Amino acid sequence: MKPRHKRIALIAGGLAAIGVASAFVLNALDSNIALYVTPSEVAAGKSPQGKAFRIGGMVREGSIKRDNLTVHFVITDTVKDIPVAYTGILPDLFKEGKGAVVQGRLASDGGFTATEVLAKHDENYMPPEAQHAVEQAQKAQRTLKP
Amino acid sequence: MSNRLINWFKFASPQSFYPLAGRMIPWFWALTAVFGAIGLWISFFVAPTDAVQGEGYRIIFIHVPASWMSMFIYLVMAAWAGLGLALNTRLSGMMAQALAPTGALMAFISLWTGAFWGKPMWGTWWVWDARLTSELILFFLYIGFIALQAAIDDPRRADKAGAVMALVGVVNVPIIYFSVKWWNTLHQGASVSMTKSPSMAQTMLWGMLVMALCFWMYSIAVALMRVRAIILERETHTEWVRELPEVKE
Numbered sequence: 001m002k003p004r005h006k007r008i009a010l011i012a013g014g015l016a017a018i019g020v021a022s023a024f025v026l027n028a029l030d031s032n033i034a035l036y037v038t039p040s041e042v043a044a045g046k047s048p049q050g051k052a053f054r055i056g057g058m059v060r061e062g063s064i065k066r067d068n069l070t071v072h073f074v075i076t077d078t079v080k081d082i083p084v085a086y087t088g089i090l091p092d093l094f095k096e097g098k099g100a101v102v103q104g105r106l107a108s109d110g111g112f113t114a115t116e117v118l119a120k121h122d123e124n125y126m127p128p129e130a131q132h133a134v135e136q137a138q139k140a141q142r143t144l145k146p
Numbered sequence: 147m148s149n150r151l152i153n154w155f156k157f158a159s160p161q162s163f164y165p166l167a168g169r170m171i172p173w174f175w176a177l178t179a180v181f182g183a184i185g186l187w188i189s190f191f192v193a194p195t196d197a198v199q200g201e202g203y204r205i206i207f208i209h210v211p212a213s214w215m216s217m218f219i220y221l222v223m224a225a226w227a228g229l230g231l232a233l234n235t236r237l238s239g240m241m242a243q244a245l246a247p248t249g250a251l252m253a254f255i256s257l258w259t260g261a262f263w264g265k266p267m268w269g270t271w272w273v274w275d276a277r278l279t280s281e282l283i284l285f286f287l288y289i290g291f292i293a294l295q296a297a298i299d300d301p302r303r304a305d306k307a308g309a310v311m312a313l314v315g316v317v318n319v320p321i322i323y324f325s326v327k328w329w330n331t332l333h334q335g336a337s338v339s340m341t342k343s344p345s346m347a348q349t350m351l352w353g354m355l356v357m358a359l360c361f362w363m364y365s366i367a368v369a370l371m372r373v374r375a376i377i378l379e380r381e382t383h384t385e386w387v388r389e390l391p392e393v394k395e
Contacts, residue, residue: 034330091269125346127194
């Protein structure tokens, strides 16, 4: 074995070792790296108890209600719903049927009091005409369903 | 060894690479200007307004190419570093050193433009989600690489130390790329990827791709200029550098 080949083997081995070690670390950290939990996880009691955390999901259609400065809405992952109350400024992209991440604490009545609301944008970029076409198509599909 | 192989190795010596790089630089600058002009024209005048985000989405024409480059330059830098460690070639270390500042710049632009977009769209400049955090770590890796190399006086030892660091850090690149798939992040998933058709309007996509080409050409041009300066610096004592017309004057 030439010294050059030895060094190449050493580098390849080192890289593989680092890769495996990182995979283990990331696997162990798994849920702690997540920025938010889903409403289903909250319902299953997997959310942190007694401290602030984030819930991510969709803002349920027709659920936004304004009461003075406080906004009430429902965040859902289509399986479980969590009612949220928030007082403050909402981002522009915060809309019904769109993704959002809320930070705050669970109240004793099962509701969620948010201190921060972030809008989550999806990976779709399209002009307004295309957006309109997509909405029309979805509406047509919904009426087709029994 | 065949003739072709010998020809390639010829350019691994700083002495023959120096004039070759000098001849290539103007071409890459010209391509940067051409792609930049076309890319910016598409980005600002041809690409339609986004249905949800309005005009603010146009920041992706800088943000996405810069993010791609920041990851790709790191891979190239680590490849050069590994090559230098394995084969003990002088030029490899110089190439890695020449790429680092551009990579750091790209990572910085990516973070900065992302924050600018995040404030109006998400409602925050910064969140500690996996994508943003791993990109920040990439920026720190570049800074660390530059600092480590600068801290060691002997260039060959600096190259070796830097190479080890660059290779250890390479594990971060796939983490950045797949972070939006593996974990819940505020950052959206990839609009353009190898596994599915792009989820953006055609003209928007073209603007982004042409801008990415522009960033490529710019990075190559700047890296070549920097590697020429590094060659001159490290080889000052040699006969061929002293014989160069631009040095003689």
